[in-house]
Amino acid sequence: MSVPGIPALYESTVRHVRAEPVRHSFAYRTYYWLVDLDDLPRPPWPLRALSGFRAADHGEGGAASTRADIDAYLAGHGVDLAGGRVLMLAHARVLGHVFNPLTVYWCHDDRGRLARVVAEVHNTYGGRHRYLLEVDERGRAEVDKDFHVSPFNGVEGRYRLGLPLPGDRLALTVALHRRGRPPFVASVRGLHRPATPGALLRLALRHPLAPLVGALRIRRQGIGLYLRGLRVHPPRAYDRGRRERTNRTR
Template sequence: MRRAPFRYALRHRTYLWLVDLDRLPVLPRPLRPLARFRAADHFTGRSSSIRAALDGFLAEQGVDLEGGRVTMLAHARVLGHVFNPLTVYWCENPDGTSRCVVAEVHNTYGGRHAYLLHPGETGTATTRKDFYVSPFFPVDGRYDMRLPPPGGRLRLSVRLERPGSPPFTATVHGTRREATVPALLRLAARHPWSTLAVSAAIRFHGIRLFLRGLPVQPRPARRSPESET
């Protein structure tokens, strides 16, 4: 939801996967093009697994989960394409208590950046914005992220606060469903090329905003994946 210099809102229906990072689902061979999870799609893209990539990022921040469970919310790769504006990792200690949350952000220019968060009891954490996401916002301000552990219902929000500007808010709402083969086939039929549709929608609405006169902010020089994460 954008509130300035004019009000602009958009909605997009899709589906996400909520998975145990150590037990990623493997579909029957004929259905695998509908959902693949690849380490190359997260963090530096150079680790042997997504779990190894996450542990490497956490180690750089001085965090060791000691094998604790990690739950990931993300798009899977569908028909060879994937785009995750936001991937969330809920990280636990070995005893099952919450340790931290990692929010991994991707932009449409191929960049990635991860934020280490320590949410309070309400699931809310604040962090400085360090990554160019939208061409209509510079790299400044802070994020107020509400990322409570998902239950039967999912309600996440990311609010960008900038000096002298109204806030920009993005939300994700959803209902948890068991990932059965019939359910996946129904979703694939209802949302074909689901991840491609997400990136296409972002670009489409960006063009509309540009045509309405919203100024574009210069994009910083691209950094390497290692420096971005």
């Protein structure tokens, strides 16, 4: 799939649907960036406070750049892109705030072929974890869950993911399947917007402090579910930290 202009913005709707033990769903509007890790955007000075990208916000957090971090991660699992392009979908820092429940990296080799997709998950406890995926031609993959995200889901089950490279539209799906139980489904649907200063300003005004507001909405929904009596699964010590392990598709 050709990508219509990088960097790009995607005005999006995030939706969570839970079928049991209580039926619950919620959705909120936000926007994401799709960026080339070798050519991160630098809008005019007044707008840079709305578009900060820092290596500390991803992966181990200590690399010189996010590109260096993802290359080191892939090399640790036997994958060499030989300088190929890496596209990242994520929230940028807005006035110093950022929270990325899901960051996706589409990693291409030096011939432009998609070599791997990396799904990076952040939880509200400060933990981070990456899943290294081999996707099919439609961007689909399956992987065992190996990281505590929601306080209402334990660390068991298997993810079925749809992570096609965005084009004119963004359409991502993460479904958690557990034996004999209906899935929990999260999705992101969005439309491409050129990353012009005007488009960025309009989206920032329409969705102010989007990463922070998104995190607050998730926490508010969690409080509501707790008050409805859902069992809380405490996170493991591992899931509170920033260490990473891979979980390959089988």
